[in-house]
Amino acid sequence: MNVAVTGLNAVDTPGPGVPVVRCLKESQDFKGNVVGLAYDALEPGILDSNLLSSAYLLPYPSVGPQSLLERIRFIHERERVDAIIPTLDAELLNFIQIQKELSALNIHLLLPTEESLLRRSKTNLPKFAKEFGFKTPKTSLVTDPYKLNISEKDLPIFVKGIFYEAYLAYSMDDVSRYVQKISARWGYPVLLQEYIEGEEFNSATVGHEGNALGIVCMKKLVLTDKGKGWACVTIKNDGLISLTQKIIASLKWRGPIEVEVILSKKDHQFYLIELNPRFPAWIYLAKAAQINLPLISLQLALGEKWNDTSDYKTGVVFSNYTTNLITDLTRIQTLFTTGEIHYEKAL
Amino acid sequence: MQVAILHRICGVIFMLPNLNRLKELAISETGLIFDPSTGSIFTANATGVQILMALKEEKDTAQIKEALMNEFEVNENTVEMDIQDFLTQLSTSGFVKS
Numbered sequence: 001m002n003v004a005v006t007g008l009n010a011v012d013t014p015g016p017g018v019p020v021v022r023c024l025k026e027s028q029d030f031k032g033n034v035v036g037l038a039y040d041a042l043e044p045g046i047l048d049s050n051l052l053s054s055a056y057l058l059p060y061p062s063v064g065p066q067s068l069l070e071r072i073r074f075i076h077e078r079e080r081v082d083a084i085i086p087t088l089d090a091e092l093l094n095f096i097q098i099q100k101e102l103s104a105l106n107i108h109l110l111l112p113t114e115e116s117l118l119r120r121s122k123t124n125l126p127k128f129a130k131e132f133g134f135k136t137p138k139t140s141l142v143t144d145p146y147k148l149n150i151s152e153k154d155l156p157i158f159v160k161g162i163f164y165e166a167y168l169a170y171s172m173d174d175v176s177r178y179v180q181k182i183s184a185r186w187g188y189p190v191l192l193q194e195y196i197e198g199e200e201f202n203s204a205t206v207g208h209e210g211n212a213l214g215i216v217c218m219k220k221l222v223l224t225d226k227g228k229g230w231a232c233v234t235i236k237n238d239g240l241i242s243l244t245q246k247i248i249a250s251l252k253w254r255g256p257i258e259v260e261v262i263l264s265k266k267d268h269q270f271y272l273i274e275l276n277p278r279f280p281a282w283i284y285l286a287k288a289a290q291i292n293l294p295l296i297s298l299q300l301a302l303g304e305k306w307n308d309t310s311d312y313k314t315g316v317v318f319s320n321y322t323t324n325l326i327t328d329l330t331r332i333q334t335l336f337t338t339g340e341i342h343y344e345k346a347l
Numbered sequence: 348m349q350v351a352i353l354h355r356i357c358g359v360i361f362m363l364p365n366l367n368r369l370k371e372l373a374i375s376e377t378g379l380i381f382d383p384s385t386g387s388i389f390t391a392n393a394t395g396v397q398i399l400m401a402l403k404e405e406k407d408t409a410q411i412k413e414a415l416m417n418e419f420e421v422n423e424n425t426v427e428m429d430i431q432d433f434l435t436q437l438s439t440s441g442f443v444k445s
Contacts, residue, residue, distance in 0.1 A: 199385070199386075201386070218386070219385070219386025221386070221388075233381075233386050233388075235382075235383050235384060235385065235386040236383050236384060237384050237385065238384070263385075314373075314381075314383035315373055315381050315383060
């Protein structure tokens with residue numbers, strides 16, 4: 001069994017790839033090798049020979065689905081990949097568009113439809129929420145930095161990139177600065193989202209035939225300066241569990257998803273902030289709380305019987321910590337020059 | 348249907364509107380309290396821990412007072428004020444309504 005995983009950028013705001021690999025490799029039900037897929041030779045996760053049996057560089061998502069397909073064909077000839085778990089927002093559409101071809105190669109993925117993916121996108125979230133009666137902060141799109149269409153009374157306000165990055169702006173100057181900063185990196189539109197005062201909660205699950213399997217909820221305990229969770233604790237909140245189930249059913253979602261909500265201090269209602277179409281970087285916490293969602297998604301992708309469970313431990317705490325990975329310069333040279341690297345296979 | 352439990356302390360009536368949530372609280376011996384439905388973490392002193400444990404066990408007001416007087420060797424007035432203070436603090440987290 002060879003499973004390929006993306007998103008191995010284990011940096012200060014880590015990608016979900018390394019936690020996904022750890023969930024798989026630490027499961028007694030997983031017997032196989034993990035192939036790392038990366039967009040940069042310096043993604044730290046691909047240098048870890050304890051996690052991966054090999055790693056390959058992929059063309060950037062902006063190059064399009066055909067280049068991705070060609071590259072995966074090449075990798076498949078060498079590795080016989082049985083399944084791929086993509087973990088990055090920006091690559092998902094490409095994977096969806098080549099899913100048929102991958103399926104013909106016997107490479108299995110658990111992905112949403114293109115329609116579902118687009119319906120939950122940041123730009124379409126207000127429309128989706130309105131259609132199904134979910135609350136969400138007021139959101140407007142900026143396509144021209146000189147036409148922000150907000151005023152002082154709307155402050156503070158979140159400025160968000162279409163895929164990544166978010167800043168809370170307290171002045172109109174901040175808004176302009178963040179719009180330019182985000183658009184320079186991720187392009188337009190940039191989103192301006194109403195700030196809802198309250199507590200943030202997240203859930204992760206795997207959608208399957210309109211059902212949410214193994215929902216795990218958490219609350220962030222410690223935030224980084226970018227507002228990302230550095231430490232989190234598992235909780236069981238009936239309201240969030242029910243909301244997650246309704247979202248999966250409404251979207252007919254297939255595959256991993258993370259639901260981000262704010263419990264408003266003002267009206268005590270959940271406001272849908274984001275629906276991330278992949279595993280979150282905190283997914284190892286779900287496994288520690290006894291629900292191995294990456295394993296479930298792999299089992300579903302392969303059409304195998306999945307570990308059907310919904311009970312998990314609350315009060316399990318997860319904290320990121322940084323450490324150093326020592327490697328040889330030749331590994332980086334090999335990746336730069338050949339676009340691939342091979343370690344010892346587990347099986 | 349869940350029945351709300353009432354406590355009358357110093358002339359004030361306190362109600363526990365959500366006993367199930369209260370019962371789910373994880374309380375450590377050191378006074379660290381974790382609410383698994385919201386992720387809230389707070390601390391309480393020995394008196395607070397004893398009151399919370401008693402509330403979880405659905406003890407009535409007289410039983411709570413008696414347990415505290417025996418444990419801390421203080422008079423009824425002091426105990427009543429301690430209970431009132433603690434229940435007032437609990438009301439901010441939604442466990443108690445006065």
